[in-house]
Amino acid sequence: MxxxxxxxxxxxxxxxxxxxxxxRLKAFLRIPSISTDPAHRGDVRRAAEWLCAExxxxxxxxxxRDTPGHPMVVAHSPKGTRRxxxxxxHYDVQPVDPLALWDRPPFEPEVQDTPxxxxxxxxGAADDxxxxxxxxxxxxxxxxVHGALPSDLVLLFEGEEESGSPSLQPFLRENAxxxxxxxxxxxxxxxxxxxxxxxxxxxxxxxxEEIVVRAADRDLHSGSFGGLAANPVQLLVDLLATIKxxxxxxxxxGFYDGVEELSDELAADWDALAFDAGDFLSRVGLRLPIGxxxxxxxxxxxxxxxxxxxxISGGYTGEGFKTVLPAEARAxxxxxxxxxxxxxxxxxxxxxxxxxxxxxxxxxxxxxxxASQASRMDIRDPAFAAAKQALSxxxxxxxxxxxxxxxxxxxxxxxxxLGMDSMLIGFGHDDDRIHSPNEKYNLxxxxxxxxxxxxxxxxxx
Amino acid sequence: MxxxxxxxxxxxxxxxxxxxxxxRLKAFLRIPSISTDPAHRGDVRRAAEWLCAExxxxxxxxxxRDTPGHPMVVAHSPKGTRRxxxxxxHYDVQPVDPLALWDRPPFEPEVQDTPxxxxxxxxGAADDxxxxxxxxxxxxxxxxVHGALPSDLVLLFEGEEESGSPSLQPFLRENAxxxxxxxxxxxxxxxxxxxxxxxxxxxxxxxxEEIVVRAADRDLHSGSFGGLAANPVQLLVDLLATIKxxxxxxxxxGFYDGVEELSDELAADWDALAFDAGDFLSRVGLRLPIGxxxxxxxxxxxxxxxxxxxxISGGYTGEGFKTVLPAEARAxxxxxxxxxxxxxxxxxxxxxxxxxxxxxxxxxxxxxxxASQASRMDIRDPAFAAAKQALSxxxxxxxxxxxxxxxxxxxxxxxxxLGMDSMLIGFGHDDDRIHSPNEKYNLxxxxxxxxxxxxxxxxxx
Numbered sequence: 001m002x003x004x005x006x007x008x009x010x011x012x013x014x015x016x017x018x019x020x021x022x023x024r025l026k027a028f029l030r031i032p033s034i035s036t037d038p039a040h041r042g043d044v045r046r047a048a049e050w051l052c053a054e055x056x057x058x059x060x061x062x063x064x065r066d067t068p069g070h071p072m073v074v075a076h077s078p079k080g081t082r083r084x085x086x087x088x089x090h091y092d093v094q095p096v097d098p099l100a101l102w103d104r105p106p107f108e109p110e111v112q113d114t115p116x117x118x119x120x121x122x123x124g125a126a127d128d129x130x131x132x133x134x135x136x137x138x139x140x141x142x143x144x145v146h147g148a149l150p151s152d153l154v155l156l157f158e159g160e161e162e163s164g165s166p167s168l169q170p171f172l173r174e175n176a177x178x179x180x181x182x183x184x185x186x187x188x189x190x191x192x193x194x195x196x197x198x199x200x201x202x203x204x205x206x207x208x209e210e211i212v213v214r215a216a217d218r219d220l221h222s223g224s225f226g227g228l229a230a231n232p233v234q235l236l237v238d239l240l241a242t243i244k245x246x247x248x249x250x251x252x253x254g255f256y257d258g259v260e261e262l263s264d265e266l267a268a269d270w271d272a273l274a275f276d277a278g279d280f281l282s283r284v285g286l287r288l289p290i291g292x293x294x295x296x297x298x299x300x301x302x303x304x305x306x307x308x309x310x311x312i313s314g315g316y317t318g319e320g321f322k323t324v325l326p327a328e329a330r331a332x333x334x335x336x337x338x339x340x341x342x343x344x345x346x347x348x349x350x351x352x353x354x355x356x357x358x359x360x361x362x363x364x365x366x367x368x369x370x371a372s373q374a375s376r377m378d379i380r381d382p383a384f385a386a387a388k389q390a391l392s393x394x395x396x397x398x399x400x401x402x403x404x405x406x407x408x409x410x411x412x413x414x415x416x417x418l419g420m421d422s423m424l425i426g427f428g429h430d431d432d433r434i435h436s437p438n439e440k441y442n443l444x445x446x447x448x449x450x451x452x453x454x455x456x457x458x459x460x461x
Numbered sequence: 462m463x464x465x466x467x468x469x470x471x472x473x474x475x476x477x478x479x480x481x482x483x484x485r486l487k488a489f490l491r492i493p494s495i496s497t498d499p500a501h502r503g504d505v506r507r508a509a510e511w512l513c514a515e516x517x518x519x520x521x522x523x524x525x526r527d528t529p530g531h532p533m534v535v536a537h538s539p540k541g542t543r544r545x546x547x548x549x550x551h552y553d554v555q556p557v558d559p560l561a562l563w564d565r566p567p568f569e570p571e572v573q574d575t576p577x578x579x580x581x582x583x584x585g586a587a588d589d590x591x592x593x594x595x596x597x598x599x600x601x602x603x604x605x606v607h608g609a610l611p612s613d614l615v616l617l618f619e620g621e622e623e624s625g626s627p628s629l630q631p632f633l634r635e636n637a638x639x640x641x642x643x644x645x646x647x648x649x650x651x652x653x654x655x656x657x658x659x660x661x662x663x664x665x666x667x668x669x670e671e672i673v674v675r676a677a678d679r680d681l682h683s684g685s686f687g688g689l690a691a692n693p694v695q696l697l698v699d700l701l702a703t704i705k706x707x708x709x710x711x712x713x714x715g716f717y718d719g720v721e722e723l724s725d726e727l728a729a730d731w732d733a734l735a736f737d738a739g740d741f742l743s744r745v746g747l748r749l750p751i752g753x754x755x756x757x758x759x760x761x762x763x764x765x766x767x768x769x770x771x772x773i774s775g776g777y778t779g780e781g782f783k784t785v786l787p788a789e790a791r792a793x794x795x796x797x798x799x800x801x802x803x804x805x806x807x808x809x810x811x812x813x814x815x816x817x818x819x820x821x822x823x824x825x826x827x828x829x830x831x832a833s834q835a836s837r838m839d840i841r842d843p844a845f846a847a848a849k850q851a852l853s854x855x856x857x858x859x860x861x862x863x864x865x866x867x868x869x870x871x872x873x874x875x876x877x878x879l880g881m882d883s884m885l886i887g888f889g890h891d892d893d894r895i896h897s898p899n900e901k902y903n904l905x906x907x908x909x910x911x912x913x914x915x916x917x918x919x920x921x922x
Binding site: 204206208210215216217218219220221222223224225226227228229230231233234237238240241242244248277280281284285286287288289290291292297300301304305306308309310311312313314315316317318319320321322323324325326329330332334336359360361362369370404405406407 | 497498499555556558562623624625651665667669671676677678679681682683684685686687688689690691692694695698699701702703705709738741742745746747748749750751752753758761762765766767769770771772773774775776777778781782783784785786787790791793795797820821822823830831865866867868891894895896897898
């Protein structure tokens with residue numbers, strides 16, 4: 001029986017076209033599309049226009065769409081009768097400072113042979129231009145073989161991902177009918193740490209809070225007042241020390257409402273990853289997991305909620321010593337959330353806990369810093385099985401369902417605004433130095449990434 | 462019988478010269494002699510030189526004496542046959558941050574009429590330049606009336622008091638014969654809180670420590686590592702929360718060794734002061750004493766040891782939010798000591814306690830910031846009775862024997878190295894905002910302070 005997807009021809013075309021694909025990626029990487037830097041505003045638009053022209057050249061109905069910030073690039077393949085697929089990436093990049101730590105100019109991409117393999121080195125190589133172009137090259141090869149693009153593709157490429165995506169939610173709301181698809185493919189994540197292909201199926205949520213504890217109406221001399229007057233740093237320290245117990249569990253009442261145990265299936269999958277927490281920590285100079293007693297390392301970072309103090313300040317912190325009894329103390333803290341934990345309910349519980357710990361003659365003020373629920377994809381959607389099989393075939397290793405400890409807000413936005421789940425599939429490595437000097441993307445990730453998308457397109461055809 | 466001390470003429474001279482005396486103080490206050498800040502090193506020396514020139518102009522044999530840190534100013538009046546008196550003050554000042562909370566530039570002194578009376582406002586006005594100058598103006602008036610300075614005066618003015626006095630002990634040891642006197646007069650304390658003149662007869666000691674807790678070898682992303690990797694801010698917070706128990710008592714083993722209960726006599730004196738802790742705290746916007754359960758307010762600040770967190774920092778503390786899991790966290794802490802508590806022993810106990818709380822894959826570093834024992838004076842020395850009478854005459858109220866919660870390590874050093882007791886007499890008010898923005902010194906303190914010293918000189922003549 002003839003294979004109507006002609007996947008072997010598509011893959012051969014990708015292999016044959018790799019040198020040209022690399023030249024296209026290099027042209028894209030030469031545009032310094034740093035979204036946080038107003039000086040690069042024109043470059044960000046130039047990157048959007050470059051991308052739009054590429055897509056139009058492939059037969060997409062593509063447009064650069066203005067927002068109050070940087071533009072979106074939206075493209076559609078011809079309408080057909082399939083379940084529509086949305087593809088998301090971002091064409092903006094992180095700033096490059098400290099520039100002195102780069103081995104070469106960050107916007108002059110170069111292919112290099114390194115101990116980490118053959119790589120293309122430039123700002124944005126892995127985050128996210130190289131990953132985004134794995135989509136584009138897969139579509140290009142499909143078109144070359146079939147003479148037409150796959151139908152019912154929706155492409156959404158953002159230019160503000162590295163600067164907090166201020167325009168994204170309004171844009172999704174205003175263009176919901178146009179953008180809604182059966183499922184979203186997001187290419188902005190990594191392989192599992194040992195290089196195994198992976199689909200991220202769950203993300204932790206995040207609740208950020210800032211606390212300001214105030215005591216006396218001025219800084220006091222600790223000799224004159226010490227032992228008598230409240231010290232807001234001590235108050236803050238005392239209350240922050242009570243948020244987690246000796247077993248690493250958060251003590252707030254009701255905090256674990258909605259936290260779910262791993263399914264047997266996922267637990268087995270994760271066990272098979274043979275994650276070594278000590279080895280993982282050793283890469284950053286540590287070795288001892290400090291999470292909840294009785295939990296595996298992967299549970300600690302992917303499936304358990306936690307509490308972190310992200311910043312603290314109060315009193316004299318300069319050179320030398322000052323015997324001050326400070327007037328105020330501040331902390332920025334965050335909770336990572338899992339399952340169906342309700343960020344707003346936890347915010348209220350946390351604030352009540354803090355208020356109860358503050359003496360009647362002191363005050364506390366709160367500033368909320370974002371609240372997003374955890375995401376867990378419905379992996380019974382057949383697209384997951386199809387993608388898993390396609391990835392396993394391409395990489396010669398069983399693809400894994402993994403979690404991510406961080407939050408990828410776009411997945412939550414797609415769910416909340418467009419009602420669709422996301423499949424997070426990416427080909428980055430832990431050593432890609434995204435957000436740091438000397439960012440790189442492995443050529444293997446680029447080549448096999450494009451081949452992976454071609455296989456996924458075929459599997460979903 | 463003619464009064465050989467001619468005290469009435471000396472006092473009249475002081476009154477008549479007050480405007481000029483204020484101009485001299487303002488000139489002194491304009492020199493930003495912040496000893497803890499290396500950027501002000503030259504200013505500290507400039508203040509020493511200014512002071513030395515003033516004293517030389519009065520006929521003292523005065524010199525600026527180098528040390529490995531900031532210089533000492535030493536001056537002698539002509540040798541005679543009296544019991545020598547040493548006068549001590551410090552010409553360095555505290556840092557000024559937070560600068561934004563000052564109503565005017567801290568080194569542009571101004572006389573202001575305020576609800577607190579007529580004041581001179583500037584950094585160092587009360588601590589200690591204004592107080593130090595009460596000596597100098599008393600000597601000046603004495604000289605004007607008598608044509609000569611009182612004999613057998615030794616002046617020692619320090620430039621490192623606000624930065625832990627690292628050079629003081631070696632300097633006292635190296636110049637012990639030159640500096641040893643019958644008793645030391647130290648002008649760096651306050652009146653009793655209701656404006657009653659007072660001689661401070663006991664001081665708390667001080668032990669300062671700085672802790673740096675380090676975990677990962679770089680800042681981590683709290684999504685990728687949160688719940689698994691040690692957070693040094695949490696470690697620091699957890700251990701600082703254990704130093705005091707729910708009754709406000711320090712939990713370190715052996716900490717209370719050497720702490721003494723009040724004598725019945727002093728307890729009765731202090732009861733007579735009718736100290737109202739709530740009223741005292743209300744002046745700084747507070748009302749609830751937080752000290753040890755079962756202790757009076759005056760015990761809490763004068764006769765009980767305590768623990769304070771003077772500064773804390775770690776992680777992201779700028780605008781907005783950053784989900785960082787920081788690499789390190791720092792705290793500056795201090796213990797106030799009483800009785801014969803041993804600062805070095807407590808330092809070791811504290812460090813052992815901290816080390817025991819740090820996981821094996823994290824580290825802690827310590828920086829000691831001074832260690833001084835508490836001081837308790839022998840008030841049977843007749844100079845105490847003479848000074849008490851002089852003060853009572855000048856202020857029209859019975860002078861009190863009081864304690865001080867702060868540490869004036871110099872008193873302990875004079876005792877330990879030069880074998881002499883100190884009389885601590887100062888004219889500060891609790892609302893002087895020393896170590897805080899908008900520091901001030903009441904003109905009444907300055908004028909009657911100088912008159913008080915003139916009376917004490919006469920009484921001891």
